[in-house]
Amino acid sequence: MGFGNIKTKDGQKQLNDFLADRSYIEGYVPSQADVVVFEALSGAPPADLFHALRWFKHMSSYKKPEMQSWPGVKQPLGNYGPKGGAAAAAADSDDDDDDDDIDLFGSDDEADAAAEKLKEERLAAYAAKKSKKPALIAKSMIILDVKPWDDETDMKEVEKSVRSIVTDGLVWGTSKLVPLAYGIKKLQISCVVEDDKVGTDFLEESITAFEDFVQSVDVAAFNKI
Structure with missing residues (x-):
């Protein structure tokens, strides 16, 4: 018009x-x-x-x-x-x-319900996936210097005593004898530990408990793995 x-x-x-x-x-x-x-x-x-x-x-x-x-x-x-x-x-x-x-009634509610359902399904799927994933375990490699009292100490007995220490989260590795002085040798031994289960304090206290053989224990190396 x-x-x-x-x-x-x-x-x-x-x-x-x-x-x-x-x-x-x-x-x-x-x-x-x-x-x-x-x-x-x-x-x-x-x-x-x-x-x-x-x-x-x-x-x-x-x-x-x-x-x-x-x-x-x-x-x-x-x-x-x-x-x-x-x-x-x-x-x-x-x-x-x-x-x-145009649906003037219920369209928004239906959309909200569908979105909420999709959100719940995704959260459930994520939770299921996460539950199947193994937890990451923090580990460390430790090298210990085990020193005897004198040159007459039986180093084989020293090593045998050290390896007799068994606990969850501890795995002993390689070892060798390293000269110190005056014919004395120390035992250098490695181990892998789970950080949440085994610490250096536990290792030192357990090894020095063999007081007939062991004078002291030092941590020569400590590396996260």
Whole structure:
């Protein structure tokens, strides 16, 4: 339908009704549509048509060169304004079809329920996967220097005594005799321990308990593995 003769009272009332919930003729910024309608008016609308008057005063605050730079392409006045006739009917028909396709009840709840179910399934799958994954066990390799009392100490008995220490998380490794001084040799022996189960204090106390053979124990090396 579009705007008719907006120089008349009826035409200006139509413009007023059209602008009741709009700031501009088209869109959310001033455009060439506003220029066409503004230039079609012979003057300010009457005070009782306050929506149209508000818009007219707003347009009047701009200078003409500035208005010419607004976006859009000028079209005939009848192309602007309220829709009518076949075009409006078609638009209404499209709107009705869109409404038919929209589920106004329960759609959000269904989406939320589906999302929550998917979240729970993923959490359950992650928990199951994590439970099957073996926990990482922190281990260390320790090399101990076991020193005898003198050169008459039986080093085979020393090693036998050390290896007799058995506990969960302790595995003895290779060993060798290393010369100290005056014919005395020390036993250098390696082991692998689980850090949460076996510490150096336990090893030192257990080995020095063989006081007939062992004078002292030193940690020669300590490496995480």
